[in-house]
Amino acid sequence: MIRWLALGLLGFFAIAALPLRAQDTTATDEAIRPAGEATLEDFLWIARPLVVFADNPADPRYVQQMQLITERLDALVDRDVVVLTDTDPSARSPIRRELRPRGFMFVLLAKDGTVIIRKPAPWDVREISRSIDKQPLRQQEVRDRRDTLRQPEPEQPTQ
Structure with missing residues (x-):
C-alpha cells in the first residue's frame, strides 16, 4: 500500500512539474534564437x-x-x-554581413547598436554581465527599477 501511495505521489509531482519545464523551454527559446533573417536594427532600443x-x-x-x-x-x-546564433557562413545572414566574423566570434551590442565586446574566444556570463553593467544605459535602468520599487503605492480613499 505504501509503495502505491509513493508511486502515486511521484507521478502527481512529475505531472505538476511539466508546465514549469515548458515555460523554461519557452523562455530559453525566446532568449536564444538563430540569427536567420533578423537585422541588428530589429533590436535597437529593445534588447542587447x-x-x-x-x-x-x-x-x-x-x-x-x-x-x-x-x-x-x-x-x-x-x-x-x-x-543570436549563426553557425552557417554560407547563408550570409544580414547580421553576419554587417559584423563580418572570422571563424568563432561573439559580439555584444548595446541597445543603441554600438559594439560593447567583440571576442574571438568564449567568455563567462559573469564577465559579459560586468561589461553590460558598466554601460550608462544599464546603470540608468537599474536606478529606474530601484526608484519604482521605492515609491509607495497611492492610498485608496476609504468609503
Whole structure:
C-alpha cells in the first residue's frame, strides 16, 4: 500500500512539474534564437543582442560558449539580452554581413547598436554581465527599477 501511495505521489509531482519545464523551454527559446533573417536594427532600443558566430555548430569554442550562456541565461535575460546564433557562413545572414566574423566570434551590442565586446574566444556570463553593467544605459535602468520599487503605492480613499 505504501509503495502505491509513493508511486502515486511521484507521478502527481512529475505531472505538476511539466508546465514549469515548458515555460523554461519557452523562455530559453525566446532568449536564444538563430540569427536567420533578423537585422541588428530589429533590436535597437529593445534588447542587447549577443551574437555568437561559428563556421560550424561543432566548433568546440561555440559549444563551450553556448554552455556558458545556458548555465546562467537568467542573468542575461535580466539585462535584456537576446542571444543570436549563426553557425552557417554560407547563408550570409544580414547580421553576419554587417559584423563580418572570422571563424568563432561573439559580439555584444548595446541597445543603441554600438559594439560593447567583440571576442574571438568564449567568455563567462559573469564577465559579459560586468561589461553590460558598466554601460550608462544599464546603470540608468537599474536606478529606474530601484526608484519604482521605492515609491509607495497611492492610498485608496476609504468609503
